[in-house]
Every structure is written in structure tokens, then in C-alpha cells.
Amino acid sequence: MRVVDCAGTSRTRGRAHGETLRDLIADAFARWAEATLSAQPPGAPGGGIDAYCERFLGETALLQSCARETPDLHDEMAGIAEGANQPLHRLAAYNMMDEQWWFDARPATPPPGCSLIAMPVEGGHLLAQNMDLPGQMDGSQVALRLSGPDIPDTIVLSAAGLIGLTGANAAGVAVAVNTLLMLGHNPGGLPVAFVVRHALAARDGDEARVRLADTRHASGQHYAIATRDGVAAVECSAGGCASVTLAGPGRLLHTNHPLASEDIDGEALSRLDEGGFTGNSRRRMDWLQRKEQALTDAEEVRALLDEPESPICLRANRNGGSSTFASVLYEMTDRPHVSMRSGFAGSSLWQSIGFKSSTEEMASA
Structure with missing residues (x-):
């Protein structure tokens, strides 16, 4: 897992990300473009990946929402584009992965899933998950170590070019996620990656929950928040946020079907049922x-x-192109601790990543 330090203002953090990972971002974009275009249905408009990005952004108000609701993150994304020498529209579309899934709505290729665990441990609470993503993203795994005057020191699991997937901050807040594509979406809401980072800028769990509740959500998503003092879980969608009842004090399991929200998109649910996605989610939940x-x-x-x-x-070869991209484990105690592993189980070692912005030794667990 490559660790990239991104310090300073939001724009400066983005430029550091883009410059450091310029070649990796270019490679990731090439694979993403190929996968995106090859999956378009017959008769879809042509013009290549840039035409696709412009159509995607033009037919939604997602980018406008990012600029309005999270100008700091929009600035960081623009910085990544500058540092990577990539057009902003391409960078923006790439950062709207969950939103692409409902925009393209491909019944033959349901999206990946994620499996999540939270529980009390000595001195606090633990939050862990497998992050499952399209197989072509393998190889782009990075950990971003973010610091600046506007945020707590933060570590996020990401892919080169993305502002983040899941993470934890030094103030003691961790956020993990599960996509819920059968919930209602809003083409004018805030995309998932921006919601995650917006919540991770909170200084405590209560503030993180308020940030989630006050957001207009673009996509159905489960957000788990862990602090030293407890665990909270909400399923958010175009219809708002619904609190998930924990399995026990501080205990939570979640995969990719709703446990609380009733904001169901019937057409999306039928598509996911037919594609085997919902059944796979329930099997993973039963196992957990x-x-x-x-x-x-x-x-x-x-x-x-x-x-x-x-x-x-x-x-990827047995899950319809989906693969475990990485695993994360956040121990939220008096001294929050982050560990991550690239790829699926057995493919690499766990790494311990410290919050300090300066270079640190990473220990293999």
C-alpha cells in the first residue's frame, strides 16, 4: 500500500496527490475508460471517454453540488487534476463511482459489494471492512495521509485519483461504507466520495452524524461511524437518512442490502435481484x-x-468482475490506530499507518 502525504490547503493537498501519482492515475484512467466504454449498451452515444464524462456531468448536477456543498473538496479534486495533468471533467466523473453505477444501470454487471464489521474492543470501538470494487481498479490502491489547517489529520483508503473511499481521523472519527443501489438516488445530490470526506472532516461522532443528516445524498449508501465512545449507522439516500439498529452495544454488521431505509427504487431492486447482487449480499451477511x-x-x-x-x-474471476480492492481496520481508542491491506485476503501484508504527516515506518502485522 503506497502512502502519499498531502499537506496544506485543499488545493495544495490535491496537487500533491496528482503530482505524486501522475503515472498511476493515467494508468487507472485508461483502464477505467476501457471498462466504462466497453460496457455501454448498443446505440449509446459515441465520442470516447471525454464525451461520456461530459454527458454524465451534463445530465446531472453532481459537480455543481460538489462545488456548492463541499467547495474544499471540489478544490482538492481540481488540484488533483492539475497535478496529474488530467482534465477536470474526467477527474470529476472518476470520483463519482457510485453515481456512475446508477447512471449507467447495467443489469448484466451489478456493482461490487462491501462487508463491514463494528464492535467494542478494550478502550473503545473497532470498525473494519472489505472494500470491494471493479477488478480493473486493482493496482491503484493508495493510502492518503491528509493534513491541513481546515481538517483533522486524516488517513483515507483510496485509489489513485480518487479523493477517498473510507478512512479515519486523528480526532477519533472513522467512517466506513456499503453501497445500497436499490435506494433512491438524486442526480443533484452530493456524491458518495464527497460525503465520506465531508464526514471525516468532523471533530467528533456527533458532528459527523449531523453532517450526514444535513446532506442531500446523490446515492444510496450505508455509513458507519465509529469513535472511542460508540458506533452509529445510517442508511442515506435521496429520501434522507434512516438510523440502523445495532446488533448489540457497539456491534454492527452490514453488507449491501438495506436494514432500515424504506426509500426503495423498485426498478433498481428488481435489476439487482435478477443480477444476483442482493442474494450475494444476504449470503455475506448470514456468514458474518x-x-x-x-x-x-x-x-x-x-x-x-x-x-x-x-x-x-x-x-474478479468468480464475482462478475468484482474483487476485494483492500481491507481496512480502524481501532478508535485513546490513540486511534489505522491498518490497511491491499487486495484480497492473502495477497499482501497488513500495514500500520500513523497519522503524522511526516514519513513514518510502516510495520507489517
Whole structure:
């Protein structure tokens, strides 16, 4: 897992990201463009990836929402584009992954899933997940170590060119996610990546929850928030946010079907059911429920995520092109601790990543 330090103002942080990862971003964009264009239905407008991006952004108000609701993150994204020598419209579309899934709505290729665990541990709470993404994204894994006058020191799992996927900050707030594409979407709402980073700028769990509740959401998504003092979970969509009842004090399991929200898009649900996505989500949840009661600490959770033949470990060749992109484990105690692993179980070692913006040694777990 490559760690990239991005310090300073939002624009400066973005430029550091783009400049440092320029070649990796170019490679990731080429693979994304090929996957995006090859999946377009017959008769779809042509013109290549730039025409697609302009159509996607032109037929939605997602970019305008980013600029209005999170100008700092819009600025950071613009900085990435500048540093990477990429056009902003391409960078913007790439950062709207969940929104692409409902915009393209391809029934034959349902989106990836994610499996999430939260539980109390000695001195606080733990939040962990497998982040499952399209297989062509493998190889672009990075950890962004962000610092600046406007945010707590923050570590996010990301892909080169993305502002972030999930993360934790030094103030003691961690956020993890599960896509819920069967929930209502809003083409004028705030995209998921920007919601995650907006929540991670909070200084405590209450502020993070308020930020989620006050956001107009573009996509259906489950957000789990862990702090030393507890765990909260909300399922957000165009219709608002619904609180998820925890399985026990500080205990939460989630995959990719709603546990609380009733803002169901019937057409999307039928498409996901027919594609096997909902059934796969329920199988992963059933497996987690059977395993969860035996978990007592971070090492046992890490061992669970390290089971290569478990249903929560996705491989592209047997999961419709979806693969476990990375795993994260956030221990939110008096001294928050972040560890991450690239790829699916057994493909690489876990790394411990410190919050300090200066270069640190990373220990293999």
C-alpha cells in the first residue's frame, strides 16, 4: 500500500496527490475508460471517454453540488487534476463511482459489494471492512495521509485519483461504507466520495452524524461511524437518512442490502435481484452473523478478513468482475490506530499507518 502525504490547503493537498501519482492515475484512467466504454449498451452515444464524462456531468448536477456543498473538496479534486495533468471533467466523473453505477444501470454487471464489521474492543470501538470494487481498479490502491489547517489529520483508503473511499481521523472519527443501489438516488445530490470526506472532516461522532443528516445524498449508501465512545449507522439516500439498529452495544454488521431505509427504487431492486447482487449480499451477511459472536478483538477481526475462501473475499474471476480492492481496520481508542491491506485476503501484508504527516515506518502485522 503506497502512502502519499498531502499537506496544506485543499488545493495544495490535491496537487500533491496528482503530482505524486501522475503515472498511476493515467494508468487507472485508461483502464477505467476501457471498462466504462466497453460496457455501454448498443446505440449509446459515441465520442470516447471525454464525451461520456461530459454527458454524465451534463445530465446531472453532481459537480455543481460538489462545488456548492463541499467547495474544499471540489478544490482538492481540481488540484488533483492539475497535478496529474488530467482534465477536470474526467477527474470529476472518476470520483463519482457510485453515481456512475446508477447512471449507467447495467443489469448484466451489478456493482461490487462491501462487508463491514463494528464492535467494542478494550478502550473503545473497532470498525473494519472489505472494500470491494471493479477488478480493473486493482493496482491503484493508495493510502492518503491528509493534513491541513481546515481538517483533522486524516488517513483515507483510496485509489489513485480518487479523493477517498473510507478512512479515519486523528480526532477519533472513522467512517466506513456499503453501497445500497436499490435506494433512491438524486442526480443533484452530493456524491458518495464527497460525503465520506465531508464526514471525516468532523471533530467528533456527533458532528459527523449531523453532517450526514444535513446532506442531500446523490446515492444510496450505508455509513458507519465509529469513535472511542460508540458506533452509529445510517442508511442515506435521496429520501434522507434512516438510523440502523445495532446488533448489540457497539456491534454492527452490514453488507449491501438495506436494514432500515424504506426509500426503495423498485426498478433498481428488481435489476439487482435478477443480477444476483442482493442474494450475494444476504449470503455475506448470514456468514458474518455466524462468525460475529466469536469475535473479541482486532486480531480476530483481522483473521476473519484474512480468510481467502470466505464469501466476503471477492475475486474478479468468480464475482462478475468484482474483487476485494483492500481491507481496512480502524481501532478508535485513546490513540486511534489505522491498518490497511491491499487486495484480497492473502495477497499482501497488513500495514500500520500513523497519522503524522511526516514519513513514518510502516510495520507489517
